[in-house]
Amino acid sequence: MDLKEVKTIPDIVVGRLPIYLLALQHMARDGRQITSSQELGERLGISAAQIRKDLSQFGEFGKQGTGYNIAYLIDQLRRILNLDRVWDIAVIGAGDIGHAIAGYQGFADRGFRVKMIFDNDPKKVGTKVRSFVVQDAANMVEEIRKEGIKVAMVAVPAQTAQEVADKLVEAGVVSILNYAPITLNLPPDVHVEYIDPLIHLQRMAYYLA
């Protein structure tokens, strides 16, 4: 039975699952086998009750008093998050951020693999970024569609980000991680998340006074 079909899980709960997964993977790497909602909670700054409630939405993963089996819970979270396979990614923009993404160690471990990188600058097209040859953004729709890629990271200037996003949707992309400091207008079935360092800095500034 696919538990996800049974009911709609709030986005905010789904949003916490990768954080639980990461903490569990760190514990597994440290040789640990069992943990508790208390321990996870202290590590993550989330209440134990919240963690139990979040996980119980997807099934019964631990028993009162015995805790969670770390390896089992990792497997279950990966299955729930569709991370029991590897998703190819197209990166748009071969600037500083594009370079950082292409060089980032740890995508494969966590369910993703950068597959291609595009730029519209003739000086960049054909050059190498890490192990990737930068492709011409003019061929983006065709190439992404041909490979059946569903996930893209947008690392272009704000003024071209909407145009790029529209092309990605045309190419069949349904998940976009946007580094450009602009809100994208997209069809409701396309998921977008934003990486904006200023939002984080501003949030912390509240406590700075």
Next chain:
Amino acid sequence: MDLKEVKTIPDIVVGRLPIYLLALQHMARDGRQITSSQELGERLGISAAQIRKDLSQFGEFGKQGTGYNIAYLIDQLRRILNLDRVWDIAVIGAGDIGHAIAGYQGFADRGFRVKMIFDNDPKKVGTKVRSFVVQDAANMVEEIRKEGIKVAMVAVPAQTAQEVADKLVEAGVVSILNYAPITLNLPPDVHVEYIDPLIHLQRMAYYLA
């Protein structure tokens, strides 16, 4: 009266304020003067009731039926978030991410200014990254303390991030934005936020099946 002294505001509420601020600033730039919790909510995918509740924690910013004065609400949010001044930032790590941060347009507008950049690689120390000369990480504690910098961005490999963070705390930094894919162990009075593209990608993968 400083409203912040009156009661403790939940972190999750504080976390939404920069998102409201950004949307309001976009509206102001479009020449708009009045908005409503409904309009903000539709734009941000947050319920109007939640927005009204969040803002009411800090005072009375709008009247039923007349909406919010955008310029006034921007001023109030900037004051609440301590963004009615500019905070200097130290960047640690002059790699791809460090370059991207140094070149990012829009810090100043939003309350921050990159002031110095450090690296421990002798080949990088003394070279220029945008308008900054890369300083030797060995002098980090002294230089940051001398300038009274409270905010830092960590863009070093995972294996050196904890050591760097410890030095930042020693130098008096109390807000750290960490790009290294590792959880930092820090005193409770130091705020840390993480930028991890994989967390965002994994969250969206839930909807990919």
